Amino acid sequence: MTYQSTVRYDSSRIHAAAMYCSDGRLGEHFDDFLQNSLNLPRYDRLCLPGGPACVAGHPQAHLEEEGVVDELKFLVDVHKLRRIVLLAHQGCAFYSSRLELKEPRLELVQRADLVRAAAFVHRVTGLGAIEAYFARLEGDRVRFERVEV
Numbered sequence: 587m588t589y590q591s592t593v594r595y596d597s598s599r600i601h602a603a604a605m606y607c608s609d610g611r612l613g614e615h616f617d618d619f620l621q622n623s624l625n626l627p628r629y630d631r632l633c634l635p636g637g638p639a640c641v642a643g644h645p646q647a648h649l650e651e652e653g654v655v656d657e658l659k660f661l662v663d664v665h666k667l668r669r670i671v672l673l674a675h676q677g678c679a680f681y682s683s684r685l686e687l688k689e690p691r692l693e694l695v696q697r698a699d700l701v702r703a704a705a706f707v708h709r710v711t712g713l714g715a716i717e718a719y720f721a722r723l724e725g726d727r728v729r730f731e732r733v734e735v
């Protein structure tokens with residue numbers, strides 16, 4: 587079986603990456619926000635459960651953190667990254683299951699983690715252009731709110 591995608595291939599890089607949770611229910615929303623609001627077509631993706639939570643210093647994500655550091659350094663060196671966008675989302679199972687948190691504390695920890703993750707990413711990559719957003723569920727829609735980091 588073969589399948590030819592109708593999506594045109596563009597080999598130019600945008601020199602930006604986004605780190606977000608691998609939760610597939612939000613994949614298209616993350617794409618929509620990054621491509622259409624932030625104007626970052628073809629951005630590089632770092633997807634893993636919890637997204638930026640894995641580089642916010644939680645001992646429960648120590649193994650993931652090591653992997654992400656390698657991946658970030660590779661993207662900065664080879665893909666010449668200049669900008670990194672961190673995204674957290676409401677009701678993330680990484681926080682409710684792995685960290686055993688409940689609302690309203692869950693969102694407070696997510697927001698603090700975005701600040702911690704931004705500092706961490708800055709430290710390991712040396713990049714200054716790091717920004718963060720929180721994806722809030724509103725019925726069957728998703729609203730992206732900027733978080734100061």
Ligand SMILES: [Zn+2]
Nearest residue numbers: 607609678679
């Ligand atoms: Zn999640």
